[in-house]
Amino acid sequence: MTGNPSLVLNADFRPLSYYPLSLCSWQDTIRLVFSERVSVVERYDQKVNSPSISFNLPSVIALKDYVMPQRKPAFTRFNVFLRDNFTCQYCHTHFSANELTFDHLIPRCLNGKTTWNNVVSACTSCNLKKGRRLLKFTDMKLLKQPSRPTSIQLQNNGRNFPPNFLHESWRDYLYWDTELQN
Ligand SMILES: [Zn+2]
Numbered sequence: 277m278t279g280n281p282s283l284v285l286n287a288d289f290r291p292l293s294y295y296p297l298s299l300c301s302w303q304d305t306i307r308l309v310f311s312e313r314v315s316v317v318e319r320y321d322q323k324v325n326s327p328s329i330s331f332n333l334p335s336v337i338a339l340k341d342y343v344m345p346q347r348k349p350a351f352t353r354f355n356v357f358l359r360d361n362f363t364c365q366y367c368h369t370h371f372s373a374n375e376l377t378f379d380h381l382i383p384r385c386l387n388g389k390t391t392w393n394n395v396v397s398a399c400t401s402c403n404l405k406k407g408r409r410l411l412k413f414t415d416m417k418l419l420k421q422p423s424r425p426t427s428i429q430l431q432n433n434g435r436n437f438p439p440n441f442l443h444e445s446w447r448d449y450l451y452w453d454t455e456l457q458n
Contacts, residue, residue: 280320281305282334283446287342289317291449295358295434302333314339318445335445345427351392353378358433359425360397366416367402375399381422383408392424 282305284298285291292298300308306324308314319332349355356378363370379398382388385408396418406414
């Protein structure tokens with residue numbers, strides 16, 4: 277993403293997605309603004325100048341029509357890792373997506389299925405260590421019994437992984453509904 281992306285909010289002013297964070301390039305943002313599908317909520321100090329028009333680049337935009345979040349999250353590698361907070365469910369260590377693997381609690385060779393309830397995130401060494409065994413035949417402990425997450429759970433987990441760059445005008449919209457600490 278090159279400079280000055282905008283944060284894209286749903287019509288209820290929550291980000292469309294937290295992880296990856298819903299961002300839009302400034303070029304696409306301008307197209308959306310001119311198509312009148314979004315309203316501009318906040319702006320950068322930087323201006324865009326053309327012979328006919330000059331305005332500040334939007335930093336936060338909101339869709340005019342509400343997009344329904346999918347009720348059932350797709351069963352994908354990414355969503356399994358996100359459900360597990362990119363944490364190996366055996367050694368409790370945090371990894372990046374390309375360092376994580378799937379482990380089948382009931383191994384495939386014992387007819388274990390590739391489902392939300394039978395697949396957990398595991399680092400390569402834990403996966404190798406467990407091998408094709410049932411957990412009860414190892415000295416390993418599962419962090420959390422896996423189940424199908426809701427979209428809300430995945431969204432909430434995604435908040436733990438903000439991108440490197442957060443423009444100050446985004447912060448109110450990213451964290452305004454988290455509970456206040458006293
Ligand atoms: Zn591990």
